[in-house]
Amino acid sequence: MEYIIQTRGLSKAYQGKDVISNVNMKVRQGEIYGFLGPNGAGKTTIMKMLTNLVKPTAGEILLFNEPLTASSYEVLGRIGSIIEYPIFYEKLTAAQNLELHGEYMGCHNKHAIQEALDMVHLRNTDQKPVKEFSLGMKQRLGIARAIMTKPELLILDEPINGLDPFGIQEIRHLFQTLSRDYGITLLISTHLLGEIEQIADKIGVISEGRLIDEVSMESIRGQNTEFIELVTPESSRAAAILDHQLQISNFKVLHDRNIRIYDTSVSQGDIFKALVQQNIEIEGMHKKVMSLEEYFLDLIQRDSKRDEGGHNV
Template sequence: MSYILQTNHLCKTIDGKELAADVNIHVKKGEIYGFLGPNGAGKTTVMKMITNLWKPTDGTVLIFGRKLEPTSYEVLKRMGSIIEFPTFYEHMSGIENLRLHCEYMGYYNKGCIEEALEMLDLTDAGEKPVKRWSLGMKQRLGIARAILCRPELVILDEPTNGLDPAGMKQIRDLFRMLCREYGMTFVISSHLLSEIESIADTVGVISHGRIKKEISMKEIAETNTIYIELSAEDPKKAAWVLADRMRLENFKIVDDSRIRIYDPDATAQNISKELIKNGVEIVSISRHTETLEDYFLKLTAEV
């Protein structure tokens, strides 16, 4: 499989301290890749190397199928980014800052600045000097700048810093829309598990400068089933069907109506089919899976 972004054995050492070691990440075109790790895990270090702000001590970065070099200026024109905190010319307005960015990028699409400001709910503030903006507004302006030139790849380091819960949801919805309708690919770092769980297609978990695991959210849901919970009008008859008809042994009657089935080969579909065939009325049946938080803590050995 070809990837829009790939790192091979990426390492960074500064003053004898290893900040990143043997980092291999693989980002598919058109997906939202969640780069998850606690503060100090190495997320920003890797993102600085991906965006050519820092040169690797060892290893390579491939973007759009080409090795990233110190002179890869054209490649960077196809990217948007926020690394750490977005900075601006404070005496200039938001519109002026975005216009200057378009000049840097050689992007002259009429109406793009107004559209970006509207997407981030900044239209009314666009003419005001950035020094009068709040932290959350500056963060939104940074996101507007990152997506302004319709980049193919967007690298965002903790993009929801300074935003309230409603603002965080709005930004998540925006990223999904840009991914779906414009084919943009996003790499989004965060130490907030709930934030990554609610938006990412694939997750890369980093701890102490090393990638612990790359896995799709779908795979986490499918392969980390803890149990199937069944609620039936007649739990005793349901238990008889599970044991006698389906030959299941690993289940537990929780209370007067609920049964939990822990058999790894059991599926909700097969259980429902067999219960209905034997006249058992099902109130509800659902699969309970390991959350991203459970998975993350297990990987980083914090449980």
């Protein structure tokens, strides 16, 4: 399958300090790629480089198998994007803003404007200037602007900010439709891991300017994801019983009250019985499946423990 986005050794430095370092990412045609990372990790900077708003210090970007250069106007015409907060002409209506965007992009299809507004459920705004829009409505308009030209690639930086739960659900279904029915490739950054988990085909995790993982959601779901979560105020004593009495070695103590037990050879009932017999207070014990949020947080925590030489400790 063809790669729509490829970066090779992509790096960016400001005043001699690397903010993006040697990023090699690949996004396949038609897939939804969730771009994840803490605030300040470099997601927006990479998206700006992909859309030619920021020039790399080193490395290469290929879009549609063509190197991105300062004169890549035709390639950029195949992309729709939201980078950071979408800006509009506040005194104009939603349709008038999209009409101006269409003229700028060489798209003069009046039907495409209404179709885009309908797709993001932004209706009954014919006479309303954008300055009267809520944050969620402006976010919907930003998505409408990005999709109205039927781009082959959508690069969306936090596209569901400001939406209520019902709006998030609508936009989630829209993204799935764009990928499934129109074959559009989507690169989406978001802090809402539960949402991206439902729609992403692949995720890339960036931390401190480095791409530390790029993996399919199918692979994450297929890993050893089932575990028992034990909540107790006596985690040290409970850990000792798990280790010495029950011979469980595959567990992790989180914080002061939570223990995750990944060894499924010992039943939840046997664990409960052993702890109660030793008068260990149990506040909760549940069998869980690792979510994308759990995977992401564990990955970031492990990366933060790297030593100064860049190796995991």
